[in-house]
Amino acid sequence: MRVNLPLSGREVSVGENANILSTTDPRGRITYVNPDFVEISGYSESELLGEQHKISEMSARIAAAMEQQSAVSEEINQRIVSIRGRSDQHLEIGRQSQHSASNMALLADRMQQLVKQFWSVRRA
Structure with a gap:
């Protein structure tokens, strides 16, 4: 050749x-x-x-590059799923904190009412 x-x-x-x-x-x-x-x-x-065939050699290189890209894409996808899971956890913790804070505010209001009631009875 x-x-x-x-x-x-x-x-x-x-x-x-x-x-x-x-x-x-x-x-x-x-x-x-x-x-x-x-x-x-x-x-x-x-x-x-x-x-x-030169095209066959090129195809093999392209296939290898695509395989590498696929592996990188899969790794990126796994990390995105992991980030999503952590975000969901943080969101749930935030909701629980908000619920706890609301409960604490209600308890504080109730306690303040009891304190006022105590002092009003005590002064009388």
Whole structure:
């Protein structure tokens, strides 16, 4: 196969009806290329068959990157769930505190009434 030189500066026009098709085996080696693929690639069919498909290598890299992103997303999701749980706990504690404070205020009012009642009876 030819040396795969960098493609920068190389432009290939692709016809509007071009159908670029290739197939690979499970290891990413090219098993079939159609005439449009051969023409656009710049290689002969015999040079392409059996070679590692560059798109397969790229797909493997993309799949690995997506797997990493998925793992990071799952970790972020778990942390969000944890934060949500803690927020719910703090909200419940706040509600309990508000309820306790209301009860304390009622008890303080009742106690103040009893104190007034005590002093009014005591002075009489």
